[in-house]
Amino acid sequence: MPERSFAEEVRQLEIGAGETFEGEGILAVTKALLQSGVSYVGGYQGAPVSALVDVLSDAQDLLARLGIHLETCANEAGAASMLSASINYPIRGAVTFKSIVGTNVASDALSNLSSPGVTGGALIVVGEDYGEGSSIIQERSHAVAMKSQFWLLDPRPDLQKIVDLVEQAFELSEASSTPVMMELRIRACHMTGRFEARDNRAPRFSTRDLLPGPVFDKDRISLPPATYVQEKLKTEVRWPAAQRFIAERGLNEVFAGEAEAQELGLILQGGMYNNVIAALRALGLADAFGNSRIPLLVLNCVYPLVPDEVADFCCSRKAVLVVEEGQPNFIETAVKALLSDAELATRVHGKDCLPMAGEYVGAVLLDGLAKFFAKARSTAVPAGAAAARVRAVEESRRQALEVLGAPVPTRPPGFCTGCPERPVFSAIKLVQERVGPVHVSADIGCHSFATLEPFKVGNTILGYGLGLASSTGLSSMMRNPVVSIMGDGGFWHQGLTTGIANHVFNRDEGVLLILKNGYSSATGHQHIPSTGSNSRDQASGMDIEAALKGVGVDWIRTVDSYRVGRMVTALKEAVLARGKGLRVIIADGECMLARQRREKPATAKRLKAGERVVRTRFGVDETTCTGDHSCIRLSGCPTLTVRSTGDPLRRAPVAHVTDGCVGCGNCGEVAEAAVLCPSFHRLEIVQNAGWPERLLARLRRRTIAWLQPGAKAGA
């Protein structure tokens, strides 16, 4: 059961010409794919593009009617490989994944797709997880486009523009025989808006209208001698064809600006447009409708550039600023080279005004524009006023810090309440007290949060499903074996082959902890092979333990995630089982968010029907808690927090469990396994109890009250 239901969005995908689509950016892209007549769509989940495949999974009827094949792929390499269908056949296809990480995994397939080129339009929609709220390393997809020579669109964040560009992307792809990538930043994917819909187009060839037959074309194979010719074609034929299409169809946009401000100009990635306008607005240089006093060249296609477009924009200007998020500054460098070739004297600013690294949010752009105006020394713009506006921001921040006394605490993401992965990391912390410190090779997933406070467990993270593979260089140089982590998502993504099979093959030593929570949880609970069923609810019958045995792992233990004591014992055994090759522990516990979503309505129903329901929650006795917070350092549960003590002689706040407690029992388990503290207790409230149970409870209460020292007789 995915985290989000897309029933309403599916209805939006059905609408046709004359109707208005209202919704999120990534869903607008999905609708645009249907309007472009795609034959197949695939992808691998990841913020911010998970919704594209998720919504189509919920739209099986619509896909069947149009004859579109949908694939939820094993990983991004699998998704990119799907585009192979467009190499020989005139069919359009689109795949999606998160970038830069997904693009990295897909890069082998992307290279082998870009070299032979395509017949039907091929589109890669990547979600750029860059800047605030990102969960990955900070790199640019731009570099990948450059080295493989496919084209990169970076649309202006406006739903109509994005939709039009999706349709044009397929045409560009076909006109230049080259795959096209469209990058959408996280906020653009989740931006809401509207556009005028067009009718969905059933593809010429599809699951309903089959292809006439296989095509063999030796020039389309990625193997020498064909590859030598293909490389030439990239630069001599496809590149100019793309530039011609971009210029003729006006993919990039020029906003003229005011007559007085013509000596300045801004060249920006399309995706930067709205925030640049907002910064200009704050400086009094643009209005609510985006009318900028400064001329703008908006690059909706950031690779390749069209030299004449850039030169035409720059030729009459004293200075231009290239607004290019991320590094290295490929566009700025290219613009400088173009102007040099065109023998133009326009001064080009970029990373000398704006920061080399990091997201270009409002405050950053405000600062960068002010610096540009100061450097440009133009009479058209009051540079002093811009600098004053920036100083005002700094002043208000300084004032705030003065009142606050210190920066407020940061609040990075962490495990949810009741998460089954939390107790596993408590166990890893505890087992080190018995066997000594271990190197923990961490992985990608919700469990990456274990590297943060309070656990600080995990010495390296190398990539999705690479937890075990990244331990192999170290494993024979440590006194204790390396403990590697892998989620069930990472296991199926590539951990089984890259990590486990190879570990067994090399007879490497090591301990692997597989966190089996049943879904690809961090990305929104998409199904994976071991969930039990696929996105179409067909049973999968695939199992992690069976797969492990299949590749020759002998030492396997499955432990309930919440049993900290048992997990500590199993881990200790695994660490000490030297000479036994790979020891695998499967920590079995369903994602609590998914479980709650299923159980809450069911419980409510049973309560309503008058059935007996036991509500469990944990608590801390304030009187016996000494305020040392060691329980919190081993848990980090959002509902295990602190509150001021009622004890007149103590200063430290005491531990306290809030109402959000779902009764997973982790804190009690940890207190028990770590021998922490007797302050924890479990409360079970019996709702709709039968009369014998109610009577017994009342009797007990009365008797205890009567037995209390100092109780009056007959109380």
Add this chain to the structure above:
Amino acid sequence: MTAGSPRNVAILIAALGGEGGGVLADWVAAVLRDAGYLCQTTSIPGVAQRTGATTYYIEYCSVPLAELGRRRPVFALTPVPGEVDVMLASELIEAARGVQNGYVTPERTTLIASSHRIYATAEKIAPGDGRFDDGRALKAVHELARRAVVFDMARATEAAGTVISAVLLGALAGAGALPAGRETFEAAIRAGGRGVEASLKGFALGFEAARGEPPATAGADPEPSGPATAPEDFPVETRYVVGQGLARCRDYQDRRHAEAYLARCREILALDRRLGGADRGWLLTNEACRFLALRMTYEDVIRVADLKSRPERYATLRRESRSGEQPLRITDFFKPGPEELCALLPVGLAERFLAALRRRGLERRFHLGLPLRSDTVTGFLLLRLVARLRGLRRGSWRWAQESAVTGRWLAATTAAAELDYAFGVEAARTADLVKGYSDTYRRGLESFDRLLAGLVEPAIAAGRQDAAGLARARTAALADPEGGALERYLAELEQPAAAGAPERRAVG
């Protein structure tokens, strides 16, 4: 708002992942669209949704769609400092973060926020009090916003049995910060579909509170317990602490124990008087007597059993679990280790028992797991039985251990105070390291020993005070109890080998 010059109005929402901030953003957008305005929302979900701080950003055009003709506004995807008109925050520190980042300004921003706190991990994990100063955060949100509607929305949320987003939406409507009437807001909630009744109830509470604008109070600290009396010969400023300590010692053991406490307090007071404590607010007496009381009422099995079987406890659990008349099952987890058992054994017997465990290497591993149903008569009687073992306490091994530690601590405090008043106060505060149970307690005791043997006692022997160094060392030990912050700190200090320094004594 005038329909004259169109401008984009910016709304920033700060929430914690999983709280339903997305629902709030959707409601606000629905209200604006329903009222006839063009608007755009955006967010940064992804893993930021998993309990961390997250934001949602909304812009709408001040001119209704009907009057825009063919013109279309360009909405930003991130807020610009100084350009935010309304900020909504589901928690006090998230509101303060908006102020800190320059989004909330006195010229422009209406801030609607809850004054309750959800502590960040960094605040919770400190062994002492790592909480951010709520008073300062409240001051910032009140002083640095154009208008602040700040009250405890968590309470209203609980009362209505809804999510905090509903109360925030109510406060937004009540504050009149958007160009839409109450009905439009309520319609948005109804259109949302789930938990409508509870949401509307929460909305109404938020709406009314925003209309009344009640003053926010700093975090609800529990009332200090009732007056406890100290003898007349103690200065007024010290009577509260000494009185509380006295009551605690009597409650813990007996009158004789309380008298022993009082006698020691008098000695401390005499020293304080001699050192001119009157001008210093009797800080030494207050701190030393406070910790002395805690030292003399160390937590053992007897104490825990006693506290867990008191009538007040049963009442508290009923109230906090909101179980009402429903049956309530209470399970307590006891897992006494060697030290806990030796709290009951006489010194000689305990020594032999511990030696036997040590020989077998079981010292750290010997534990009895005892889950106990305290709501049953048997469970209750067991607890009372253990509580009645109070009589064995005085002759026990643990009592001897604790007395030795307390004696050493008190001697160091006295000697340090003789050298320098502040040094004495800091020495008294080292007792704060010894708290918790089993491993936590053992680690605390080790840190305490290291601090005394490595810093306090050498300084005393050399006749030099080091209040600042001691404060830093204690902070290091408290900040990183499991790690080696204290060892690192002490290693960095160059200890002049003082002649005649007392030998390092082993404790517990």
